[in-house]
Amino acid sequence: MSGTRERLVIIGGDATGMSAASQARRLRKPEELEIVAFERGDFASYSACGIPYWVGGDVEDRDDLIARTPREHRERGIDLRTRTEVRRLDVPGKRVLARDLASGEEYWTDYDKLVIATGARPIRPPLPGIDAPGVHGVQTLGDGQALIDALRRTEGRRAVVVGAGYIGVEMAEALIRRGYEVTAVNRGKEPMSTLDPDMGRLVHDAMTGMGIEMVNDAEVTKVLTGDDGRVRAVATDDAEYPADIVVLGLGVRPETTLAEEAGLPIGENGGLLTDLAMRVRGHEDIWAGGDCVEVLDLVSGRERHIALGTHANKHGQVIGSNVGGGYATFPGVVGTAVSKVCDLEIARTGLREKEARAAGLQYVAVTIESTSRAGYYPNAAPMTVKMLAERRTGKLLGVQIVGREGAGKRVDVAAVALTARMTVEQMTALDLGYAPPFSPVWDPVLVAARKAVTAVRAG
Structure with missing residues (x-):
């Protein structure tokens, strides 16, 4: 590009792509940075995670799932081109070939900086x-x-x-x-x-x-x-x-067809490989994030592919900060997820037994049954908590929770403990909130930690 104005090109107009665009725009004015984003669909910045609840009737209107419309992005100085698919990536030439899906017209667009946010494709x-x-x-x-x-x-x-x-x-x-x-x-x-x-x-x-x-x-x-x-x-x-x-x-797989054809580095799980700044490894002016990349698992130390909107939005913030002249990193994940089916809540974080074995870890596994509230308090709901800890050190390795109301979000305590690399013995001293409507005296996660301590000591 000639002159002092740079052009940022973004492939993909959902969570990562538009979070990156919005953050970069906050940091750099239009006269300093032109932002062009290509999205092959009709919508941008929407919650795919909310679709099942829209189908089921919890969410009444499709537009409730849209955080920001294409028009709103354009009003903020982002040239978002919907119904436009990027067909080819020319890394040496620093340009992308796009196709207008309505007219069939194809054209090249040069870039100074590129963000790949192509998401994942359903299996x-x-x-x-x-x-x-x-x-x-x-x-x-x-x-x-x-x-x-x-x-x-x-x-x-x-x-x-x-x-x-x-x-x-x-x-x-x-x-x-x-x-x-x-x-x-x-x-x-x-x-x-x-x-x-x-x-x-x-x-x-x-x-x-x-x-x-x-x-x-x-x-x-x-x-x-x-x-x-x-x-x-x-x-x-x-x-x-x-x-x-x-x-x-x-399930889904990383959508990395363009990246692979362009010779960008792909990991064992099929996702693009990036550094802590979400820059594609070996490429100074290309970033990638969201469902098309692999991330570092902080517990196992291995790269994983995890398709979650939480990660995608964080990746976009990190990328936008770095593209916009700031500095940010994405250190990795511990593998936290929560879901539900009717009134059953399902949560997990860290490693399963299979993953712990694959990582070469010796571990203990314990399971406890408890309730969401004090047993005597009305509507106390049952839950089962399973916890894995490293055999010698007692370091927490993973937690799984299945139960009724009040079970799922308890996994966040374990996610924080994993991130902090706590042992199960340290967890037993956590100062968690207590009142009969919210928890037994010993929170179910801490009950599991106490049992894991005993198992570690016995092993």
Whole structure:
């Protein structure tokens, strides 16, 4: 670029991309930094995590999920071009090739600084019938609208959810709330593979109790269609499950096609590799963040791919600060996540047993049952807490919680303890808030820590 004005080009207009754009704009004026952002969809800065709750009726209007419209971004000095897809990245030439999806026009745009925020793509296996009418993903607002429209016009009330991770269980709840008979087909031995199987079994039992038919250890082989071409059933090796609607919840992979074709560094999990400043390794003027990158797991010391809006927004803030002339870093994660299905809350942070073994750690694992409030206080709800600690040192390694109201957010105590590298013995002395409406005298997380201390000492 000629002159003193720089151009920042951003590929992707959701959480990371527009957080980076907004932060960079706060730090540098339009006459100093031109910002051009490309987004292939119609929307920007929206909560994909909220789509299941929109489908289920907790969120009434699609626009409630939109934090800032394309027009609002443009009014703030960001040239956001929606319905425009970046087709090629020329790193040596410092330019990107974009295509206007409405007109088909293609054009090159030069950059001084580049942000890759291409997100993740949903896993959609190439099965017979997978693209039949009535089969839906829930990755974008457009996907959510298409599903809602289909639910309104579908006469049958049978739904099959393929997958039982976060999206799968959340969509199962959404469909139950809409009055559907729901079957969840899951290739794992238990739902929620982010939990250990013994904790996943608790989720299984609760979902069954809610009227959801759970089919575990089963791989979908094809989607069957009727004479009208619409979906009529989902098939596994052993059975067929009738369906008027099918929702795919098989997880996501980093969308790094452009980056890989351009020769940028890709990790073992398929995500872009960055440094602490979110700069792509080996490339001074290229940053990346969100669901398309790998992040450092502070507990295991390994790179992981974790697709969460919390990380994506933080990445954008870090990138925008650095692009805008400031300084910020993203040190890593401990793997915290929380979800729910109906009134069951599911949370985890740190390592599962499988991950601890893979990291070469010797550990103890304990499980306790407690309640969300003092046992004598009305509506005290049960919860199960599982805790892992390193055998020799007692250092906390991970926590999983499954329970009713008041269970899920307790995982945040464990997330802070993991970040601080606390031992389970140190955790037992934490000064947590107590009153009968909020907790037993010993909070369930601390009860688990006490049991883990005993296990460490015995080992």
